[in-house]
Amino acid sequence: MKRRMILTAGATPAALGIAAPAIAQTRPKVSWRLTSSFPRNLDTLYGAANTFSKMVSDATDGDFTIRVFSPGEIVPALEAREATSKGFVESCFTASSYSIGTDPAFMFATVLLFGLNSRQQMAYLYELGGNDKLNRLLYQKHDVLCWPLISTGAQMGGWFRKEIRSVEDLKGLKFRIGGLAGHVFQRLGSVPQQIAAGDIYPSLERGTIDAAEWIGPYDDEKLGLYKVAPYYYYPGWWEGTGILSLIVNKQKYEELPPAYRSIVQTAAAATTSLGLARYDALNPQALKRLVAAGTQLRPFPQAVLDACFDETTKMHEEYSRADPVYAEIYREMATFRQDAYQWLQLSEYAFDSYQIRRLRR
Numbered sequence: 001m002k003r004r005m006i007l008t009a010g011a012t013p014a015a016l017g018i019a020a021p022a023i024a025q026t027r028p029k030v031s032w033r034l035t036s037s038f039p040r041n042l043d044t045l046y047g048a049a050n051t052f053s054k055m056v057s058d059a060t061d062g063d064f065t066i067r068v069f070s071p072g073e074i075v076p077a078l079e080a081r082e083a084t085s086k087g088f089v090e091s092c093f094t095a096s097s098y099s100i101g102t103d104p105a106f107m108f109a110t111v112l113l114f115g116l117n118s119r120q121q122m123a124y125l126y127e128l129g130g131n132d133k134l135n136r137l138l139y140q141k142h143d144v145l146c147w148p149l150i151s152t153g154a155q156m157g158g159w160f161r162k163e164i165r166s167v168e169d170l171k172g173l174k175f176r177i178g179g180l181a182g183h184v185f186q187r188l189g190s191v192p193q194q195i196a197a198g199d200i201y202p203s204l205e206r207g208t209i210d211a212a213e214w215i216g217p218y219d220d221e222k223l224g225l226y227k228v229a230p231y232y233y234y235p236g237w238w239e240g241t242g243i244l245s246l247i248v249n250k251q252k253y254e255e256l257p258p259a260y261r262s263i264v265q266t267a268a269a270a271t272t273s274l275g276l277a278r279y280d281a282l283n284p285q286a287l288k289r290l291v292a293a294g295t296q297l298r299p300f301p302q303a304v305l306d307a308c309f310d311e312t313t314k315m316h317e318e319y320s321r322a323d324p325v326y327a328e329i330y331r332e333m334a335t336f337r338q339d340a341y342q343w344l345q346l347s348e349y350a351f352d353s354y355q356i357r358r359l360r361r
Contacts, residue, residue, distance in 0.1 A: 027063040028257065032090035035069045037077040037098065038244075039198050042219055044282070045244065046070070048150040048275050049093040052246065055267035064260050066091065077196035081106075084247050085142045091248040093149055097179035098194070104319050105138050105326045107180045109146055111239050112333045113312045118151050118241035118276060120340045124333055125243070126269075133332075137325045143250050147268045150275030152242035153283070157233035157300055158213030159204070159225045164233065164300065167307045176200055176212035180315065181238030187311045197223065204228040215242065216279065217286035226295045233298050237308060243272075 034053065038045035046068070053066040069089075071077035080092035081099045096109035107113075109131070116124060125131040125148060139146045158177070164170065171189030175182075182192030193209055203209045205228045212229070213236060214220050226232070246268045253261065291297065300308075316334075320327035 027060060027259075030064045030256065030260065032064075032066045032252070033069060033074065034066050034091040034093060034246075035071070035074045035080050035083060035089050037071055037080045037092070037094035037196070039077075040070050042197065042222055044219060044275065044278055045093075045150065045215075048244070048271050051274060052093075052149060052267050052271045055270060056263055059263045059267065060260065064256075064263070068093075071196060071198065077198070078194065081142075081144065081247050084249050085144050087143075087249050087251070089249075090252045091246060093244065093246055095178065095242075096146060096245045096247070100179055102142070103138065103323075104180060105134075105323065105329060108329050108333065109134055109148075109245055110179065110243050111241060112330070112337070113180055113184065113238045113316075114240075114309055115333060115337055116240060116340065117344075118153050120336070120344075121241045121243055122148070122151065122272070123340070124336055128332070128336060130329070130332065133329065137328070139247070140250060144247050145250050145253055146245050146247045147265060148243045148272045149246040149268050150244045151272050151279075152215050152239070152244070153276055153279050154216075155236035155239040155242050156213070156216050156220065157236045158211055159220065159229035160211040160231040160233060160298075161204070161207075161229045162210070163231055163298065164304060166301065167304055170304070173211060174209045176203065176209050177238070179238065183315055184238070184308055184311045187315070188307060201225060201228065216283050217290055218279065218282040221286045221290055226290050226293055230294065230296050231298050232290065232295045233300055235300070237300070237305060 034049055036046055036049050038049075040046050049068045053068055057065050071080075074089055075083040077094075078098050080089075080094040081096070082102075083089050084092045097107045097111070099106040109125070111121065115121075125134075131147060135145050158175070162169070167188060170185060173185070173190040174193060175185055175190050176193045176195045177185060178194045182194065185192050193203075195203055195209070195212070197214065200212045200214060201224050204212055204225065212225060214223060214225065220226070220232075246264075248264070253264070256264070316330050320330055
């Protein structure tokens with residue numbers, strides 16, 4: 001009896017089939033590369049990738065590191081998702097909408113044209129299962145997975161060298177605009193151009209393009225667009241919000257321990273929330289500076305907005321007839337849009353409208 005007790009007391013946890021405490025287990029060392037579609041001088045966007053990387057490193061005591069690269073250091077800005085699909089890099093920070101040439105449904109992770117605002121888009125992606133559905137029906141087919149990494153809030157309509165007074169003024173307009181919004185403008189006679197952020201200013205300055213949209217006051221000021229195009233239009237109806245995404249190689253993600261996978265998703269969600277807060281804090285003062293520098297604010301005429309809305313609806317219907325995945329996601333988002341705006345008109349819209357009227361007195 002005494003001998004058996006001694007043997008038991010001297011046995012190791014492994015010999016007894018008992019797992020060692022989690023805190024004593026060695027975490028694997030993992031090093032990823034993340035290529036950004038956005039340049040370093042855009043501290044909001046490029047900074048979001050750095051914030052995410054730091055969160056992941058801090059949460060793992062430096063055992064999981066993600067090094068962020070600028071556009072062109074590994075691949076060009078508009079090829080980030082493709083490079084991630086092929087495994088050239090483990091991850092990227094980009095606009096999913098840059099990949100609509102591969103599949104128009106890539107647009108939905110970024111925005112639904114004439115669709116949802118920032119809160120509604122996040123509600124669809126997170127609470128209504130939209131992000132899981134996009135991963136299952138779309139991204140996995142391209143060997144990647146996708147999550148939001150920043151929300152820009154509602155965007156502006158862009159910088160124009162001449163005024164837009166009617167739908168006729170859109171004809172022949174060389175407009176830097178990405179995603180499916182470019183298709184809508186093309187249907188109305190414009191010539192859309194998809195140009196990376198760092199090339200927008202010289203293209204406007206040289207007259208290669210007549211107009212350009214980017215994001216909003218703070219980022220647009222950073223790019224200096226007000227210096228070469230005086231008219232700043234609103235609203236950016238194609239982006240009632242802009243969700244820019246963390247896209248990871250599916251195989252590399254699945255090789256991670258479960259704890260690391262959870263950290264990736266948690267850090268991405270936190271970064272998204274912080275990014276929207278930062279834009280809401282920075283844009284008001286940036287807008288004041290732009291106006292003081294001579295920027296002329298202009299609303300899109302009602303007739304232009306109506307024409308764009310009608311063409312957008314026709315485009316959604318055409319893509320839906322051609323692709324059942326597009327049809328399913330569009331139908332879900334459009335249904336939620338209808339319900340969400342019924343609530344919004346009683347909540348934020350009613351409150352914000354009163355505040356705007358009152359504070360103008």
